[in-house]
Amino acid sequence: MDHLPTQLSLIENPSPDDLPGEPAGEGSQEKVRKTLSVIENRLLKANDIISSADDPDALFQHSIFCQTCMPYRDPGEATRIWERTQGFAHLRMEAGAALNPHTKKWVDVGLPFGPKPRLIMAYLNTEALRAGSAEIEVQDSLTAFIKRLNLSTDGRSIRTVRDQLARLSASDFRLGYAQGDEATTIKATIIMGFNLWFPKDLRQRVLWPSSVKFSPAYFESLVQHAVPLNETALSALSHSAMALDIYAWMAQRLHRVRTRQLVPWVSLHDQFGQGYAAMFKFRQVFKTALGQVAAVYPEARFDLHEKGMYLHNSPPPVLKKLVTKL
Known part of the structure; x- marks a missing residue:
């Protein structure tokens, strides 16, 4: 061996x-x-x-995301659905759309991919569990949020994080467990009530709402299926x-x-x-x-x-x- x-x-x-x-x-x-x-x-x-x-220090991930994987790389705008199965765990993600306040038109938002959405979810999961609530109080500065994740705060990193936040917020998720003749499916928009639109000028202070809200179905499932991870390791x-x-x-x-x-x-x-x-x-x-x-x-x-x-x-x-x- x-x-x-x-x-x-x-x-x-x-x-x-x-x-x-x-x-x-x-x-x-x-x-x-x-x-x-x-x-x-x-x-x-x-x-x-x-x-x-x-x-x-611990951060928490939902067990479904410990057994199945979001995309590593950008699957492209043409890919709107992403499915993964591992054992009893099933993940289905569907890319969504957001209303552009400037054009007043719906804009397709792609699927989340890469390390950033994994880290964002672990951080938000932890804050929700710590508060015992689906509504999470967060810093109003995106830069402060990125620092909390121990990520770079240069312009490129800020653009990447805000893009992945938008993708996570717009996507619909189905988390499922199937064993024998029984199956449980949780259908949820994981992040609700999030403002996807930011100033184009990165020199401006990038603000976002003081709270992020998980859907009730996702939060209830998270409470039952949270897996603790070492924060230093994730960083x-x-x-x-x-x-x-x-x-x-x-x-x-x-x-x-x-x-x-x-x-x-x-x-x-x-x-x-x-x-x-x-x-x-x-x-x-x-x-x-x-x-x-x-x-x-x-x-x-x-x-x-x-x-x-x-x-x-x-x-x-x-x-x-x-x-x-x-």
Whole structure:
């Protein structure tokens, strides 16, 4: 067996395509190497913090989003429906529309994608659970909100976050569990009452409502199916949608494993391999992302094998007894 150590594992001679879960961008090999160096340093720092922290800060994700994946990359305006199934969990997202106050016309809004909506949902989930309410009080400055997520506050990051907030707010979600002859479906617009329109001039102070409201159906389901994640780990993995998804999946699954379980490469590809048609390329990128996850989830026990990935019982990244303070 090829056991993947908990320290960071990076692809040798990386290319822009090797940054897991993100689209290949323009730039030289040197630029990519510098990016990976920044990521490595951030992960090693996070590993030190997580290894020494007795009382980690927790963020929460809905278990459906720990088992199924939103798009890694922009699926394009032509793609209006996104469906994923993993075991008993089912996710269906349908892109929506918003009324433009300037043109007084409806404008199609695309599907959420990439790391940002995953981080946004974890933050908003946590604030809702902490308040015990579907209505969440938030900062009125978008820049302050981005800082809370430990993201860059440059113009590009602000544009990306506000775009993903708009996509999340306009989309309709169906979250489902099916087992045997029984199935439960939650149909909801997860975020309600959100102003999608911002000033075009990024130098202006970007304001948004003082509260964001979850739909009652989603909030009730979140209370029952919230999975605690380590906030430091999410921040360290904020460069990669794939790494965030692998981390969330392992966080909700490893502590429930009783005996060693094999997840075949075909199943891993079905779950995490969107955009990677070739298995050899997926395996390469998955191993890199998994190495980064292992750096911020040192308690995770697993082995990589030619057949796939063996899972072993492991403690969750945030113990339940530490969550009760919410």
